[in-house]
Each structure stands twice: as C-alpha cells, then as structure tokens.
Amino acid sequence: MKLTGAQILMEMLKQEGVDTIFGFPGGxxxxxxxxxxxxxxxxxxxxxxxxxxxxxxxxxxxxxxVGVCLVTSGPGATNTVTGIASAYMDSIPVVxxxxxxxxxxxxxxxxxxxxxxxxxxxxxxxxxLVKQTEDLARVVKExxxxxxxxxxxxxxxxxxQDVQQKEIVFKNPDNVNMRSYNPTYTPxxxxxxxxxxxxxKAKKPIIFSGGGVIRSNASEELTALAHTLHIPxxxxxxxxxxxxxxxxxxxxxxxxxxxxxxxxSIHESDLIIAVGxxxxxxxxxxxxxxxxxxxxxHIDIDPTSIHKNIAxxxxxVGDCKITLGLLNTLIDQEDFTPVKENRKNWLxxxxxxKQTSPFTYDQKNIIKPQYxxxxxxxLTKGSAIITTxxxxxxxxxxxxxxxxxxxxxxTSGGLGCMGFGLPAAIGAQVACPDRLVVDIAGDGSIQxxxxxxxxxxxxxxxxxxxxxxxxxxxxxxQWQELFYDKCYACTRMDHTPDFVKLAEAFGAxxxxxxxxxxxxxxxxxxxxxxxxxIMEFMVEQEESVYPMVxxxxxxxxxxxx
Amino acid sequence: xxxKNKYILSILVDNEPGVLARVAGLFSGRGxxxxxxxxxxxxxxxxxxxxxxxxxxxxxxxxxxxQLFKLINVIKVYDLTGTxxxxxxxxxxxxxxxxDHRAEILRIADIFRSKVVDVGPEHFTIEVTGSEExxxxxxxxxxxxxxxxxxxxxxxxxxxxxx
Ligand SMILES: Cc1ncc(C[n+]2csc(CCOP(=O)(O)OP(=O)(O)O)c2C)c(N)n1
Ligand SMILES: [Mg+2]
Numbered sequence: 001m002k003l004t005g006a007q008i009l010m011e012m013l014k015q016e017g018v019d020t021i022f023g024f025p026g027g028x029x030x031x032x033x034x035x036x037x038x039x040x041x042x043x044x045x046x047x048x049x050x051x052x053x054x055x056x057x058x059x060x061x062x063x064x065x066v067g068v069c070l071v072t073s074g075p076g077a078t079n080t081v082t083g084i085a086s087a088y089m090d091s092i093p094v095v096x097x098x099x100x101x102x103x104x105x106x107x108x109x110x111x112x113x114x115x116x117x118x119x120x121x122x123x124x125x126x127x128x129l130v131k132q133t134e135d136l137a138r139v140v141k142e143x144x145x146x147x148x149x150x151x152x153x154x155x156x157x158x159x160x161q162d163v164q165q166k167e168i169v170f171k172n173p174d175n176v177n178m179r180s181y182n183p184t185y186t187p188x189x190x191x192x193x194x195x196x197x198x199x200x201k202a203k204k205p206i207i208f209s210g211g212g213v214i215r216s217n218a219s220e221e222l223t224a225l226a227h228t229l230h231i232p233x234x235x236x237x238x239x240x241x242x243x244x245x246x247x248x249x250x251x252x253x254x255x256x257x258x259x260x261x262x263x264x265s266i267h268e269s270d271l272i273i274a275v276g277x278x279x280x281x282x283x284x285x286x287x288x289x290x291x292x293x294x295x296x297x298h299i300d301i302d303p304t305s306i307h308k309n310i311a312x313x314x315x316x317v318g319d320c321k322i323t324l325g326l327l328n329t330l331i332d333q334e335d336f337t338p339v340k341e342n343r344k345n346w347l348x349x350x351x352x353x354k355q356t357s358p359f360t361y362d363q364k365n366i367i368k369p370q371y372x373x374x375x376x377x378x379l380t381k382g383s384a385i386i387t388t389x390x391x392x393x394x395x396x397x398x399x400x401x402x403x404x405x406x407x408x409x410x411t412s413g414g415l416g417c418m419g420f421g422l423p424a425a426i427g428a429q430v431a432c433p434d435r436l437v438v439d440i441a442g443d444g445s446i447q448x449x450x451x452x453x454x455x456x457x458x459x460x461x462x463x464x465x466x467x468x469x470x471x472x473x474x475x476x477x478q479w480q481e482l483f484y485d486k487c488y489a490c491t492r493m494d495h496t497p498d499f500v501k502l503a504e505a506f507g508a509x510x511x512x513x514x515x516x517x518x519x520x521x522x523x524x525x526x527x528x529x530x531x532x533x534i535m536e537f538m539v540e541q542e543e544s545v546y547p548m549v550x551x552x553x554x555x556x557x558x559x560x561x
Numbered sequence: 562x563x564x565k566n567k568y569i570l571s572i573l574v575d576n577e578p579g580v581l582a583r584v585a586g587l588f589s590g591r592g593x594x595x596x597x598x599x600x601x602x603x604x605x606x607x608x609x610x611x612x613x614x615x616x617x618x619x620x621x622x623x624x625x626x627x628q629l630f631k632l633i634n635v636i637k638v639y640d641l642t643g644t645x646x647x648x649x650x651x652x653x654x655x656x657x658x659x660x661d662h663r664a665e666i667l668r669i670a671d672i673f674r675s676k677v678v679d680v681g682p683e684h685f686t687i688e689v690t691g692s693e694e695x696x697x698x699x700x701x702x703x704x705x706x707x708x709x710x711x712x713x714x715x716x717x718x719x720x721x722x723x724x
Contacts, residue, residue, distance in 0.1 A: 121583060122590045126633040129579075146633065180575060180636040304627040307620065 003170040005133040005163045006031040009097070010039050011170065012140035018068050020044065020059065020430055022052040026072020028099030028112065031164040036070075044430060044459055047451035049076050051423040053083025054449070056094045058427030060087075061410045062385055062435075064217070066147050067094040067427060073101055074112030077158075078119065082417055084154050085123040089414025090238060091215055093152035095143050096124075102162040103131055117158050125153030133166040138173040145176045150183030151302040152215055183301060187318030187326065194314050195273070195297045196330045200339055202271035202295070204346045205231045208254060211238030211413065212276015212300055212320050214406040219243065221324035222275060228328070229336060230343045231273070232350055234262040236283050237398055238413040239276070245402030246382070251350065255283035256549045257395045261353035263547070263555040266291050268349070275299045276320045279309040280414070289554035299323050357547055357560045359399050367516050369393070369468040369539040373400035373440065375519050376466060379527060384436040385410065385428050389421040389445030391475035393468045395545045397440040419448030425463040426456050436464070436527065443469040443496050453506040456532040464526055467499060467536045470543065478544045482559070503534040512536045563618040567596065568642045569718055570626065572611040575634040576602055583632050584611060593617065593625050597650075597715030608636065612717045641718050648718035651690045653678070654700070657707030658685045666706060673699045684709060 003011065009032060013021075020042045025033045036043060046052040049071045056067030071080055077098040087094050101110040106129075117129045126146050128139045136159070143155040199205060213222050219242050226233050226249050233243040234251040243250060252259030254266060266272065272294045277283070284290040287310060298305075298312040299320060306315045316323055363371045373396050376384070386401055387410040388394040394411055403409045410428055412420040421439040429437040439446075446467055456463050473491040480488050503510030509531045513522040519537065526535040547558035574580045581600055588595050596614040603610050615625060622640075630638050641648075658666055658681075666685055670677055675689035689699055693716070700708070 117579065118582070121579075121586050178633070181633050302631070304624065304631050308624055311620075 001170050002167050004031070004035075004165055004167045005136050005159065006035040006165070008133065008136050008170055009140060009159070009164070010035045010041075012137050013041060013068070014039065016066070016140070016144045018066075021068045021070050022046055022055040022059070022427065023070030024049050024052055024072070024076060026076045026099065026112070028073035028101060028161050029070060029076075029097075031161065032070065032097070032099065032159070042430075044426070044455065046423065046455050048449065049079035050083050050419065051426070051449050051452040051455060053080040053087065053094065053096065054420050054423035055427035055430070057083060057087045057092050058387060058410055058424030059431045060092050060094055060427070061424075062407055062428035062437075063431030064407060065093075066144055067092070068097065069094060070097045071099070072112070073099045073116075074114050077116040078114055081119060081123070082415075084120055084156065086412045086415040086417045086420060087154040088123045088125065090412065091152050091211060092154065093147040094154045095147050096154060096156040098156060098158045099164070100129065100158045100160040103160045104162070106160065116156065120156050123154075124156050127156040127158070129158045130163050131160070133163050133168050136163065137170070141173050142176050142178065146181065150181070151212075184303075184317045185301070185319040185322050187299070187316045187323045189326070191314055191316045192323070192327055192330060195316065195327060196334060198271055198295050198297060198314065199229065199273075199331070200334070200336070203342060204269045205229070205271040205273065206251075206265050206269040207231050207233040207243075208235070208266065208272050208274045208277055209233060209239040209242045210236045210275065210277030213239055213242035214276075216276065216301070216320040217406065218276070218321035218324050219406045221321055221328060223247070224328055225273070225324055225331070228331060230340050230347065232265060232347065234258070234266065236277055236280065236413070237411060240398055240409045241403035241406050242276075244404040246404055253398055255555065256285070257399065257545050257547065258555070259359070260357045260547055260558060260560070261350055263549070263558060264353045265350055266294075267554075267556045269294045272296045273299070274312070275324065278305040281309070284310065285549045285555035285557075286553055289556075357558075363516055365516065366540045367513065367519055367537055369396050369470065369537070369543055370400050371516065372466065372468060372519055372523075372537045372539065373397055375523055376438065376440075377401050379520070379523050380436060380438070384438045385432060387411065387421045387425040387428060387437065387439045389439070389441040390416045390418045391442045391445060391473065392470070392478065392543075392545050393440050393442040393445070393474075395475070396468070399545075418445040422446065422449050422463070422465060423452045425465070426452055426461055429456075429461040429463050430459075438464045438466055441465055441467045442474060443467055443471060444473045444493055447496070450502070453503065453508055453532060453534070457507040461532060462530050463532055465534045466523075467534065468539050469496065469499075469536050470539050470541045471496070472541060475545070477542070481542070481544065482548070483550070499534050499536040506532075508532040508534060510534050510536070512538070514538045563620070565616050565618055566642075568615050568617065568622045568640060569646070569648065569716060570613045570615065570629070571639040571641055571718060571720070572613060572629060572635060573603070573637040574609050574611060575636065576607050576609040577634060580609070580634045581611070583634060584629065587628055587632065588615075591628065593621065599715040599717050612715070614716055639720065641720055645721040646718050647721060648692060648716050649690050650693065650696060650714055650716045651688065652696055652700075652711055652713040654687045654689065654703060654711045655709040656685055656687065656703050657709060658683060662706050666703070669699065669702050675699070
C-alpha cells in the first residue's frame with residue numbers, strides 16, 4: 001500500500017487510538033490537515049497555539065490518555081513552547097506535531113522556519129526531526145510510547161513538508177524497540193522490605209503523595225496503605241486528588257500555602273513515605289530544616305528525582321502503582337497490630353494542630369474569594385473537575401475545594417503558567433463531556449488566553465469560568481505587601497474588560513456578583529447553564545493567602561494571617 | 562561543603578544528529594561543568610562514545626550520571642573515576658624555534674617520546690600523547706622557550722579488562 005507521509009501519520013494516530021486533536025493550521029501542515037479532514041478524528045480549532053497545547057494537557061489529565069496537538073512551523077511551533085514547558089514540569093503525556101519547512105530549506109532561515117527541536121530540547125522528554133518519510137511511522141509509535149511510559153512527558157515531532165508529501169510503501173512498524181530506554185517499573189524488593197521494617201518502627205509516620213501517584217493511577221493502593229496502617233496523608237499541589245480530600249486521615253496540602261497541620265506533621269514526623277514527588281522548593285521550604293527527624297522512603301519512577309533535592313534513606317525506583325501494590329502485600333504478611341495501636345498519640349497530636357489556622361475568614365460585606373470557592377464546592381458537591389489559573393486563585397482553589405479523585409484537579413504546578421486554566425478546562429471538557437468543568441481564574445490570568453472562550457463556544461463546550469476579580473495581580477501584590485513595603489509596583493489591574501459583555505460578545509453567558517448574597521445565586525444559575533459561562537466575582541482586593549511560608553524559610557515558620 | 566573532584570565519564574550514545582547537543586545542553590541548562598569532551602563513532606556505526614571530564618561533589622556527579630542516562634539517546638554511562646582505566650590525551654604544540662633553541666626542543670620532544678609533525682624556520686609543531694601529568698610536564702618545559710599555540714583533544718579513556 002502506497003501512502004504519503006501525511007496519510008501515514010493519520011494511520012499511526014488511529015493506531016494509537018487518537019480521537020481528538022487540538023490544533024491550528026498553517027502553510028507547513030496543510031498536507032496533514034488535508035488528510036485529517038478525511039478521518040473521523042475530532043479537531044478542536046483553538047484561537048492561539050498556546051491554547052492547543054494547554055488543552056491537550058488538560059485532555060490528557062482529565063481523560064488519562066495522551067493528548068495531541070498539531071501546529072504549523074515557525075510561529076505556530078513557538079507559540080506552543082510555554083505549554084510544552086508546563087507539561088514537561090508536570091510530567092503530562094502529550095505529543096506535539098509541528099510542521100517544518102521542506103528538508104532542503106532547513107537551515108536557510110526559510111520563511112517560517114525555526115529550529116523547534118533545538119528550542120524544545122530542554123523542555124520535552126524527547127523530540128524528533130523526521131527527515132525521511134520512511135522513519136515517520138516508527139517515530140510516531142516511539143513518540144506515543146515515550147510520552148505515556150516511564151515518567152510521562154511531552155514529545156515533539158517536527159515534520160518537514162516534503163516528508164508529509166512523499167509517497168512510499170507503508171510498512172507497519174514492529175513494536176517499539178529502544179535499547180536506550182527502559183524505565184524501571186518493578187522496585188528492588190530489598191529496599192521495599194527495608195521500608196516495611198521502617199514502617200514497623202515508626203511512631204509518627206506520614207505519607208506524602210505527589211503527581212506521580214496520579215500519573216500512575218495509584219490512588220487506590222495509596223489509600224489502602226494509609227487505611228491499613230492509619231497513616232495520615234498530605235500532598236503536593238500536583239498530588240491533590242491522589243488521596244480523598246474528605247478522608248479523616250487527610251491533612252491538606254503541604255508547603256508554602258499548605259495547612260498548618262500538614263507542615264507541622266511533616267516537621268515532627270519520624271517517617272515519610274514520599275510517593276511520586278520530587279521535593280520541589282515550594283514544598284520543602286528551607287531544605288536544611290525539612291523534616292529533621294524523619295527517615296525518608298522515596299518511591300518514584302524517575303531515578304533523577306531521588307536524592308536530587310533531599311537525601312533519602314530508602315530510595316525505591318519503581319512505578320508508584322506497582323510499588324505500592326507490592327508494599328501493601330508485604331505489609332499484609334506482617335503483624336502490624338501493635339503499631340496501629342500505638343498510632344493514637346500521633347493522630348491526637350495532629351488533631352490538635354488542626355485547630356490552628358484552618359483556613360478561616362470572616363465573610364462580611366465584601367465577597368471573600370475563599371467564600372466563592374467554598375460555595376462552589378458546596379453547590380457542585382465536590383464533584384467538578386477544577387482547573388486553575390495561577391496566583392492566589394490557584395492556591396485558594398487548592399485549599400478550599402476538596403478533591404476526592406485523581407484527575408479532578410488540573411493546574412500548572414511546576415511552571416505556574418498563567419493562562420493555563422481556560423484552555424485546560426476546554427481539553428478536560430472534551431475528554432469528559434458529561435462532567436462539570438470549572439476554571440477557577442484570576443482577573444489577570446484569564447486575560448492571557450481569554451480568546452479560547454471562542455473555541456469553547458464554537459464547539460459547544462460548557463466550561464464554566466469563575467473569575468475571582470481582586471483587580472490585582474494578587475499573588476505578586478501579596479509578596480509586595482509582605483516583603484516589599486506594600487509598594488504595589490505594576491500589579492494594579494483596574495482596567496479589566498467588562499467580562500459580562502465580553503462573554504456575550506463571544507456568544508457565552510456572562511454573569512457578575514458584587515455582593516456576598518449574590519454569590520450563591522450567580523453560581524447556581526451559571527453552573528446549571530448548558531452554555532459556556534463566565535462568572536465574575538468582585539472580591540476583597542487585598543485579601544492574602546495564608547498560611548504562607550516566606551521563600552527560604554522552614555515550613556514551620558508560617559505566617560498565619 | 563564537600564570538596565569538588567574531577568570525574569571521568571564514558572558515555573555510549575546513539576550516533577545521531579543532535580545527540581551531542583542534548584548532552585551539552587543538559588550540562589549548560591543545569592549548570593554543570595564540562596572540563597573536557599571527546600566524541601567519536603565506535604566500531605558499531607550506530608553508536609558513539611563520549612568521554613567527558615566533569616567537576617563536582619559526589620551528589621552533583623550522581624545527579625549528572627542519572628540525568629545523562631535519562632536522555633533517550635544515551636545507552637550507557639560508565640563512571641571510570643576510581644576504577645582501573647587507561648586514559649590518553651593528544652596535544653599539538655606549536656613552539657617558537659629560534660636557531661639556539663632548536664636542539665633543546667628536539668631533545669625535550671625525544672624525552673617525551675613525541676613527534677615533530679611540522680617544521681618551519683621559526684617553529685616546530687610537536688604531537689604528544691599521554692597522561693595529564695606527562696602533558697603538563699612537557700608544556701612546563703616548553704613554556705620558557707615560547708609556546709605559540711596548542712590544540713588538545715581532551716581525554717579519552719577505556720576501562721581496563723579485568724583479568
Ligand atoms: C505567564 C506568567 N507570567 C507571570 C507570572 C507571575 N505571576 C504569578 S501569580 C501572578 C498574578 C496573577 O494574577 P491573577 O490572575 O489576577 O491572580 P490572583 O493572584 O490575583 O488571584 C503573576 C503575575 C506567571 N506565573 N505566569
Ligand atoms: Mg487578580
């Protein structure tokens with residue numbers, strides 16, 4: 001069978017089970033689009049390529065599969081870079097297809113040529129420039145395999161136009177065979193047995209879960225471990241949802257804006273079972289003072305995560321799900337009764353910490369941003385998929401919405417990329433058409449990719465945007481308030497568009513609440529609409545996120561208000 | 562602070578365009594040092610060997626090795642530091658050779674078992690291979706006479722076969 005490169009690409013995408021592509025056409029991908037139109041793969045036409053990559057990211061997280069994005073060469077490709085970097089930091093499986101100028105023009109500064117492979121080398125798991133149509137099928141197969149296996153991540157394939165056009169005899173590639181890539185899924189049992197002994201000795205253990213638990217679908221195993229041994233659980237921002245946010249053993253998030261009890265518990269603990277985390281500085285605070293008395297067991301599929309930021313006692317390289325499954329089996333074979341009976345003191349101590357600074361606020365005559373999220377939680381019964389923008393809105397979402405399930409909380413954690421939430425919500429809505437998807441946004445961030453409202457409206461995606469409008473780049477303002485003598489240099493945002501009219505101009509529904517008593521009704525009406533909705537809440541302008549660990553301080557040195 | 566040491570790594574990689582950029586980019590992007598670097602094809606045309614000397618404390622070098630291995634095109638990373646290995650480096654030295662120095666230069670070249678590969682009325686170019694210490698000693702002797710320029714390959718190394 002003779003096929004062109006573009007046709008081979010379609011064939012391979014079908015084989016990989018791709019049903020949706022987020023993209024934006026251009027001269028160097030016309031051939032691919034020409035073939036795409038003949039398939040039944042759904043194409044979501046975004047309004048900016050950054051929207052395409054974030055949407056593919058949101059789609060991957062909510063749908064637990066590889067997201068795909070397709071853009072043209074040059075500016076199309078460079079517009080995706082921020083989103084690729086975000087997906088890379090958060091280990092999200094996406095495949096980015098970029099058009100490229102024909103091979104004979106590469107290196108000539110041809111029209112719309114950029115070296116996108118060079119540009120994205122450090123923010124992709126791997127990337128390819130396909131120079132021969134003969135290589136294309138194998139490369140696509142490898143790219144999907146790389147994106148979803150091991151520690152997942154974005155993989156970019158740059159496809160020159162002549163490679164798309166050339167016709168060759170199509171040969172289905174064999175299974176992927178890469179001698180230099182062999183992730184370790186099954187852990188070293190000696191290390192795991194050591195962890196069991198450490199668990200037996202521990203009086204004040206704690207489980208610390210991260211995004212890796214979500215990526216490897218290990219929530220069930222993690223929850224089982226916590227329940228059998230009565231171990232309290234905290235998570236990084238990326239780990240929210242990996243353990244039920246309504247479970248009595250749940251401590252809340254850890255780190256800079258974590259709960260008082262989570263930070264104190266980690267500090268006082270004598271054993272940390274860290275799973276699928278990378279000990280980011282936002283979590284550890286001052287590294288020398290992090291968990292001074294704890295033995296640390298660190299389970300992660302990526303060996304580079306282990307011993308990178310923090311020295312650990314029991315390193316375990318392996319897939320979180322497989323490793324926790326094996327750990328649970330080992331625990332079942334041992335007698336843990338006395339250990340569990342001893343847990344009382346520890347849990348009582350934690351209960352005491354719970355009384356300090358439990359995210360309280362006083363809802364008087366100006367809307368508190370926290371109140372909006374509490375109401376949102378109540379009205380959605382905790383079942384919505386929440387995406388966020390970046391800043392205070394993101395932290396309040398993390399603190400006040402309680403996530404019971406993996407994939408329910410979608411945020412740009414590692415890169416902290418404003419403009420992520422709306423396109424990610426679009427991707428999540430495409431992956432989960434029957435779910436309620438809400439982007440919790442700030443007035444600043446939402447303007448970074450506001451154009452994607454048009455995409456949502458065009459494709460009948462009823463995403464809901466909740467804007468917490470504090471008329472500030474709030475998180476930066478908070479730092480200025482606390483550490484820069486309240487000098488609010490360039491963070492005032494009192495010239496925002498009229499979001500209600502803007503929504504209407506896009507063909508979406510726009511609503512606004514200025515009084516606390518409007519919050520409930522606006523949310524109720526907005527959430528029940530089957531349209532794309534922007535709900536704007538005029539909130540307390542100088543509200544700050546607490547607790548807060550100032551940068552470089554130990555996580556016990558929290559500012560509480 | 563733990564002291565920094567030199568480490569010598571021997572890295573087998575896919576012989577493909579862009580692989581060296583990935584390795585070098587890893588070092589520049591993460592702020593690691595490259596002291597010297599040597600790349601060439603092995604007997605398997607699909608595989609190249611990179612020999613690299615880097616500087617850091619143990620934790621950094623452990624991290625470097627893991628990061629290198631994480632690159633999809635890296636097949637193997639051998640840390641030769643502290644093992645039995647043979648290493649060589651080649652230098653071309655262009656040295657001023659006025660009439661009253663010519664004999665002395667040739668004598669030095671002879672002592673170090675090096676070769677004169679280019680001769681002119683005012684200069685010799687000498688090729689010398691050997692260990693770091695040997696090369697340093699030779700350069701020291703030639704320096705007072707006047708070294709015009711040098712080119713050096715960087716270290717290459719292979720582990721010794723265990724008997
Ligand atoms: C693309 C990008 N640019 C700049 C920043 C720095 N930054 C972090 S939070 C923030 C303020 C965001 O303002 P807003 O969206 O209104 O959220 P708020 O903190 O007020 O809730 C800024 C500017 C960033 N994270 N991302
Ligand atoms: Mg704001």
